[in-house]
Amino acid sequence: MSDTVTDQLLRGILASVLGLAPDRVAGFDAQTGLFGHLPELDSMAVAGLLTELEDRLDIVIDDDEIDGEMLETYGGLLAFAIRKREGTASTGA
Amino acid sequence: MVPATWPCPLPGGGQAREYALIFDHGRETRLLIVPALFDEGNRLRRLTVDVMRRLDGAGIDCVLPDLPGCNESLQPLEFQDTADWLDAMVAAARHFGATHALGIRGGCLFTPGHLPGWHYAPVKGSAILRQMLRARVLSAREAGREEDRDSLDALAHEDGIVLAGYPLGRDFYMQFATMAPQADATVIAQDDIGGSGLWLRAEPGENPKQADALAATLAIGLNA
Numbered sequence: 001m002s003d004t005v006t007d008q009l010l011r012g013i014l015a016s017v018l019g020l021a022p023d024r025v026a027g028f029d030a031q032t033g034l035f036g037h038l039p040e041l042d043s044m045a046v047a048g049l050l051t052e053l054e055d056r057l058d059i060v061i062d063d064d065e066i067d068g069e070m071l072e073t074y075g076g077l078l079a080f081a082i083r084k085r086e087g088t089a090s091t092g093a
Numbered sequence: 094m095v096p097a098t099w100p101c102p103l104p105g106g107g108q109a110r111e112y113a114l115i116f117d118h119g120r121e122t123r124l125l126i127v128p129a130l131f132d133e134g135n136r137l138r139r140l141t142v143d144v145m146r147r148l149d150g151a152g153i154d155c156v157l158p159d160l161p162g163c164n165e166s167l168q169p170l171e172f173q174d175t176a177d178w179l180d181a182m183v184a185a186a187r188h189f190g191a192t193h194a195l196g197i198r199g200g201c202l203f204t205p206g207h208l209p210g211w212h213y214a215p216v217k218g219s220a221i222l223r224q225m226l227r228a229r230v231l232s233a234r235e236a237g238r239e240e241d242r243d244s245l246d247a248l249a250h251e252d253g254i255v256l257a258g259y260p261l262g263r264d265f266y267m268q269f270a271t272m273a274p275q276a277d278a279t280v281i282a283q284d285d286i287g288g289s290g291l292w293l294r295a296e297p298g299e300n301p302k303q304a305d306a307l308a309a310t311l312a313i314g315l316n317a
Contacts, residue, residue: 016289019298043235044132044257045295047228051220052293063230063242 006082009056014074017041017049030075035068046071059084094145099188101161101181104172112165113158113185114142116149122315123154125191125208127182130199130221131259133292134163137197139299140291140307147308153315158185160203171253171260175268178203193315194278198292201274211311213281214290218272225256281310 015025018040035041041049050061061084070080097117098110117123126145129137145155161181162170183205186194194210196203201215226242233240248254253263261269283290286306291298 012289016293017295019294019296040295042295043232044228046231047224048293048295050227051224063227066231066234 003082006057006085007078010053010078010081013049013052013056017045017052028074030073030078032074033072034074034077035071041071053081057081057085059088094142094149099158099185101168102177102184103168104174104177109161109168111159111161111168111181111185113156113189114145115157115189116145116153116155117189118149118154120152120154121192122152123156123190123192124148124210124311124315125182125186125189125194125205126155126157127194127196127200127203128157128160128164129197129292130160130163131225132257133198133221134200136292136294136297139297140304141197143299143301143304144308144311147304148312148315151308151312151316153312156185156189156191158182158189169260171262171265174262174264175202175272179205183207195311196274196278201278202269202272204275204278206275206277210278211281211314212274212278213286213307214283214292215274215278215280217274218269222256222266222270225259228257279314281307285310 011025011028015022018038035046050066053059054061070076094114094116097113097115099113100108101111102108126141128134128141141157145157148155159166160178161168162173182203186205186208191208194204194208196212196215198214198216199218199221201212202218204210204212226245229245230240230242245254249261249266250263253261253266286303288300288303291300291303
């Protein structure tokens with residue numbers, strides 16, 4: 001597993017949830033604002049996004065791990081996803 | 094396509110009229126579609142009706158009934174339980190003379206067992222509730238209140254709960270959490286249709302290619 005793979009998976013998931021063209025999502029950088037910046041991302045959509053992240057990245061996200069910082073920017077969400085995938089791999093789960 | 098009504102049994106006896114969208118030309122093959130549930134139902138409604146239009150063109154009658162308490166229904170959602178919904182779909186199938194059934198997402202939990210059919214992207218009740226609970230936790234946090242899934246789950250077991258604007262009764266919540274789609278239907282996975290599921294979208298959308306693929310899969314099966 002590499003960070004690049006996680007990055008690609010995460011962009012794919014965001015394209016699905018936001019209904020955006022892949023090339024627009026490909027233009028997201030670490031500072032691109034998500035929750036609070038994209039009107040599509042209300043709480044129901046974020047819940048869907050997190051559930052999809054769990055399914056596709058094979059991770060489990062606890063509610064208390066969800067904070068503003070993680071959802072604020074693309075970079076924050078990517079760092080979270082990478083950390084979670086590493087955690088899953090290191091425990092062998 | 095026209096709106097129609099059908100007699101839906103009420104839990105305490107008697108019946109209420111519920112709405113259905115129908116393509117009915119008295120044809121031999123008649124598909125009952127149990128819609129996706131709650132928020133997913135809104136996001137998938139357009140796709141569902143687009144599939145019905147295509148099936149109509151392929152010579153297949155289709156019925157899309159409302160579940161009691163949902164969409165145009167005047168019944169209170171908080172008084173429904175899962176057995177009522179199963180009974181309702183059996184009654185709709187009987188009234189419209191359905192020969193086959195299609196469940197969509199959570200609708201797969203309520204397809205009448207006596208009809209052969211398909212489950213499109215089936216999902217367990219617990220998975221739907223997990224997502225709705227998470228949405229509630231997130232929106233509470235946004236409003237500056239702390240809630241957590243465990244205490245909301247406990248509350249739901251006690252008094253029922255409002256999730257994403259849907260008031261779910263205690264009995265409904267407890268039964269729904271244990272439900273999984275029956276294994277006897279043919280599963281149509283999203284990978285068979287292509288693209289990503291429209292239930293994931295933050296806003297209701299449409300996708301003619303997905304509607305084509307789903308309708309083609311069904312038409313081939315129905316005409317086989």
